[in-house]
Amino acid sequence: MKTRSHKRALKTLERILSKAGLGSRTEARRWIHQGRVQINGTVVQHPDAWVDLTRDRVRFDGRPLEARERLSILLYKPTGYLTTYRDPEGRPTVYDLTTSIKTFLSPVGRLDLDTSGLLVMTNDTQIAERITNPESHVPKTYLVKASTVLTDEQLQRLRDGIPLRDGLTRPATVTRLRDSSKYTHVEITVTEGRNRQVRRMIEALGAHALKLVRVQIGPLRIGTLPIGKWRHLTDEEIAALLQFRSMPL
């Protein structure tokens, strides 16, 4: 007898293909009719065929579907690359750095053209949602080179919250890394993802960010990944991200 949870694992073939991010359900139906889809090695041309995800193996054009199902990478985005798919002006995008990946991945959140550092790209909606949902408050850590020497009082303002046109920023963690005669280098951790947020916070102090590098998102660190390169998220990183509980700053 089928248990309730067993029943829940049954989905139609058409739905499984579209949920895997391959295309719309209409497209999925067409591919199935064209004989491009196999269940357990047999071509199945009925879009409404039941598939048991715990047992059946689906292939599309001979490739296992599971292989395409969930893919998450961490890219060290250099400056000068956009996080959009196509640029009308023809500037390079992060997709130029990930051409070997044949599955469509979306960048999770933005990094400005002039910002470098850690960018997650995924087709896993759970991962994307976890990082971008404002309720999650997943901390993001940046290294900033400010265009002036910042006083302790200015750093305290960054910690306490800066009034920006879209509201007061949440408390931030700020550490002075070093000063030169002209510049201050700080590490700043914010738990929001507003557009150009760190740059606008520094600008509110009367300075600007000469260099901005994102080095961490929650439990994910850029580590020794070379600039312009990517790697898969490990199973441990994915588990840590999904279990991540934000600590009060």
Ligand code: URA
């Ligand atoms: N804050 C910014 O100002 N820019 C980024 O790219 C990311 C965070």
